Amino acid sequence: MxxxxxxxxxxxxxxxxxxxxxxxxxxxWQDVDIMQGETRTPSFLSMNPAGQVPTxxxxxxxxLAQSSAILLHLSQGSDLIPPDSYDRAKMLEWLFWEQYSHExxxxxxxxxxxxxxxxxxxxxxxxxxxxxAALKRLxxxxxxxxxxxxxxxxxxxxxxxxYTRMAGDAGFSLADYPAVDAWVSRIExxxxxxxxx
Amino acid sequence: MxxxxxxxxxxxxxxxxxxxxxxxxxxxWQDVDIMQGETRTPSFLSMNPAGQVPTxxxxxxxxLAQSSAILLHLSQGSDLIPPDSYDRAKMLEWLFWEQYSHExxxxxxxxxxxxxxxxxxxxxxxxxxxxxAALKRLxxxxxxxxxxxxxxxxxxxxxxxxYTRMAGDAGFSLADYPAVDAWVSRIExxxxxxxxx
Numbered sequence: 001m002x003x004x005x006x007x008x009x010x011x012x013x014x015x016x017x018x019x020x021x022x023x024x025x026x027x028x029w030q031d032v033d034i035m036q037g038e039t040r041t042p043s044f045l046s047m048n049p050a051g052q053v054p055t056x057x058x059x060x061x062x063x064l065a066q067s068s069a070i071l072l073h074l075s076q077g078s079d080l081i082p083p084d085s086y087d088r089a090k091m092l093e094w095l096f097w098e099q100y101s102h103e104x105x106x107x108x109x110x111x112x113x114x115x116x117x118x119x120x121x122x123x124x125x126x127x128x129x130x131x132x133a134a135l136k137r138l139x140x141x142x143x144x145x146x147x148x149x150x151x152x153x154x155x156x157x158x159x160x161x162x163y164t165r166m167a168g169d170a171g172f173s174l175a176d177y178p179a180v181d182a183w184v185s186r187i188e189x190x191x192x193x194x195x196x197x
Numbered sequence: 198m199x200x201x202x203x204x205x206x207x208x209x210x211x212x213x214x215x216x217x218x219x220x221x222x223x224x225x226w227q228d229v230d231i232m233q234g235e236t237r238t239p240s241f242l243s244m245n246p247a248g249q250v251p252t253x254x255x256x257x258x259x260x261l262a263q264s265s266a267i268l269l270h271l272s273q274g275s276d277l278i279p280p281d282s283y284d285r286a287k288m289l290e291w292l293f294w295e296q297y298s299h300e301x302x303x304x305x306x307x308x309x310x311x312x313x314x315x316x317x318x319x320x321x322x323x324x325x326x327x328x329x330a331a332l333k334r335l336x337x338x339x340x341x342x343x344x345x346x347x348x349x350x351x352x353x354x355x356x357x358x359x360y361t362r363m364a365g366d367a368g369f370s371l372a373d374y375p376a377v378d379a380w381v382s383r384i385e386x387x388x389x390x391x392x393x394x
Contacts, residue, residue: 049334049338050298058283062283064290065294066293066294066297067293069287069290076282085273089270092263092265092269096264096266096292097247100297100300137246140246
């Protein structure tokens with residue numbers, strides 16, 4: 001059975017959990033406390049030298065890291081990956097954009113406010129600007145669309161919803177991004193996501 | 198024919214060029230000058246709302262962005278993607294790690310020194326620390342290995358070599374990372390990469 005090493009405060013870890021639940025892949029979950037340095041112990045680093053969660057041990061005990069790589073691996077052959085080659089490429093585009101332009105803005109802002117105790121007004125102005133740019137881009141993409149790619153639920157939605165739904169933790173209001181707001185509720189219901197926002 | 202919109206100063210753009218060359222995929226290259234704001238024009242943003250290079254127009258004229266998504270799309274069915282499922286997952290792990298933990302350190306440091314005129318000693322200390330951590334992780338992975346995954350050239354090598362070979366531009370010496378240094382030369386020769394370091 002797959003074993004997920006994850007911290008429940010991490011949207012990246014929850015993505016893996018939701019994907020397993022959606023695909024009915026049995027898993028066990030081992031809590032790893034980032035704030036307590038548990039990703040920096042020798043035993044953790046032997047699984048993932050990058051010292052990051054999520055890290056999973058697959059059925060055969062081999063480790064795999066990077067949330068999006070894990071999602072793609074677990075979802076092979078499932079309906080979470082579009083069969084059309086271009087749709088699949090656009091889904092990958094969203095997965096890489098999320099890790100490069102969305103997560104390092106929205107998730108970092110949220111972490112600083114919710115876990116390091118910063119006031120939203122104390123956030124670095126560039127971080128705030130990049131977060132709003134990411135939310136705006138999502139809002140534009142979702143105007144008139146129920147999903148990010150292929151007109152149905154894919155890994156792109158699972159990846160992007162994780163920190164977008166938590167944007168309020170950093171003081172960003174999803175009411176300012178109505179297409180995003182509606183999409184978050186839709187994906188939360190469809191997956192379904194049980195974790196409270 | 199595929200059209201690559203790229204800036205030759207960008208390793209992310211060169212990855213796409215090298216992959217096309219390696220796979221003998223015909224392409225045209227349209228220079229886009231990042232420093233002159235050419236990724237922010239209405240016509241560019243209509244292809245890629247994220248305003249980033251590389252962006253490609255595929256054979257049928259449809260746009261695709263995010264270097265790693267482009268690499269994966271162009272390389273479908275080629276020997277740059279390992280046939281083994283676990284090897285493929287590990288390759289994806291490297292692709293996502295590169296965009297999250299390597300490029301935002303090494304490439305950003307290089308950009309600040311080479312194109313914004315900072316002295317290496319003026320770089321933010323955390324940026325320097327993250328760059329060395331990324332190079333160290335690569336060095337550990339390449340100790341005793343000729344390639345990152347599957348014992349042969351894959352997209353992981355193409356992705357990681359792009360900014361690693363330019364690390365000297367930011368004042369980092371590859372001589373401090375001997376396994377990386379040898380691997381860079383090996384990949385440069387094998388692809389081959391014609392751009393001078």
